[in-house]
Each structure stands twice: as C-alpha cells, then as structure tokens.
Amino acid sequence: MIYPIVAYGDPILRKPTRFIEKGELDLKKLSEDMFETMHSANGVGLAAPQIGMNIRVFVVDGTPFSEKDEDEDDEPDLSLVDFKKTFINPEILEESGEEWAFEEGCLSIPGIRGDVYRPEKLRIRYRDTEWNEYVEEYSGMAARIIQHEYDHLLGKLFVDYLPTLKKQFIKKKLTDISKGNVDADYRMRFPNRR
Structure with missing residues (x-):
C-alpha cells in the first residue's frame, strides 16, 4: 500500500515519536508499505511520521547512491549496495568523527535542498x-x-540545520508546500490545503 507523504507544516512532523511494543503492529506489513511508499517517491529513507504515524520506525535503502550516474563524476558508494533496512525503536548511542556537508532533501519538503553538516560515524541500537x-x-x-x-x-x-539567511530565503516556499502549492510526482497530504 502506498501512503501519501505528509507535507511540511503538518504538526506530526514536529512531534517526537513514541516507542512501540512487541506485537503492537504488523511490522512486516508496515515495513513493506513504507518501502513501497518510499520507492514510489524515489526516496532513500522514510520515517513513520512522514506517513502520519507517530511511532519510532524508519526504513532506508541506499541503493541509488551505489549506482553510477551517467551525468555525474562521483564514483558510486559500493558500501550502500545492500543497505536496505527497517529500524524499529532505534536509539543513536553515539555519533563521532568529522562533521561533513552534503546537500540533503526530504520527501516531505519537495523542491528544497540544502547543505547539512553531520558527524561521519554513528552507533545505533534498533530492532528489526x-x-x-x-x-x-x-x-x-x-x-x-x-x-x-x-x-x-x-x-x-x-x-532546521540551515543557516538563518537560507531559512529566510526558503520561508515562502515552505509556506507554499504546507498549502499544497508545490509540484511533486508522488501523492502528498497537505496540512493547510484549502
């Protein structure tokens, strides 16, 4: 089942999620649905709040970064070939290493990208x-x-990580997204669509 992706401005995207209990949900079905939703939107990650669920679950599939893009000079990241996982009740235990920038985007915020600095390594505990x-x-x-x-x-x-000037520059675009004034090639759910 493909869920609509929750757009920027929906309060669920700003609410900390809750841990789930064993047996509470059909996790295999939820995982399959989340992967299907993510792949249909050409994403590499999708968190439960992005489909309207306030639970600690996300899926990732780094495969697109492991493939050579004909138009790019960058070499593919072969460590991501089989990086396809479901993380349930994850907790990052430690982050370390040099912070590095990469231009990130988000399925909930289509059409906007920006450099985000993050530590290069982490240790995480989660369930499958x-x-x-x-x-x-x-x-x-x-x-x-x-x-x-x-x-x-x-x-x-x-x-949230972008410099103040960049945030001011994209403010109108973010408002437009929350109102549904955006082009996305996947289904979305907008909080302020009139």
Whole structure:
C-alpha cells in the first residue's frame, strides 16, 4: 500500500515519536508499505511520521547512491549496495568523527535542498521486523541517511540545520508546500490545503 507523504507544516512532523511494543503492529506489513511508499517517491529513507504515524520506525535503502550516474563524476558508494533496512525503536548511542556537508532533501519538503553538516560515524541500537535487537556502526552516506531519518523521530527536519539567511530565503516556499502549492510526482497530504 502506498501512503501519501505528509507535507511540511503538518504538526506530526514536529512531534517526537513514541516507542512501540512487541506485537503492537504488523511490522512486516508496515515495513513493506513504507518501502513501497518510499520507492514510489524515489526516496532513500522514510520515517513513520512522514506517513502520519507517530511511532519510532524508519526504513532506508541506499541503493541509488551505489549506482553510477551517467551525468555525474562521483564514483558510486559500493558500501550502500545492500543497505536496505527497517529500524524499529532505534536509539543513536553515539555519533563521532568529522562533521561533513552534503546537500540533503526530504520527501516531505519537495523542491528544497540544502547543505547539512553531520558527524561521519554513528552507533545505533534498533530492532528489526522479527523483533531481533542489533547494535551496529555506520559511517559516511549510510550514517547520514540514518541521521536524517532519525531526526524525523525527534520532530526535527533538515531545514532546521540551515543557516538563518537560507531559512529566510526558503520561508515562502515552505509556506507554499504546507498549502499544497508545490509540484511533486508522488501523492502528498497537505496540512493547510484549502
């Protein structure tokens, strides 16, 4: 099932999420639906608040970063070839390393991108759809994708990290998104559409 993506301005995107209990949800079905929704929108990550659910779950698929783009000089990141996971009740235990910039975007904020600085490494504890617990370390682009989605669980968005001048520059665009005045090639749910 493909969910509409919740647009910027919806209060659920600013609300910290709650931990879920074992057996509370059909996690395999939710995970499949989230991957289907994310892939239909050409995303590399999707958090539960972005489909209107206030729970600590996100999915990632870094495969697009592992493929060579004919128009780009950058080499593909082969560490992301099989980086496709569901994170349930995740907790980042530690972030470390040099902060580095990358131009991020978000399915809830179509058409806006900006450089965000994040630490290069992290250690995270989470459960999978079988309720198995893991503690794993990630670095580079994998860590960045996780950090971006994890922020959604805290009620944070990538635009929060942008410099004040950039925030002022995009303010009208953000208002337009919340009103539904935006072109996206996927279904969205707008908080202030009249």
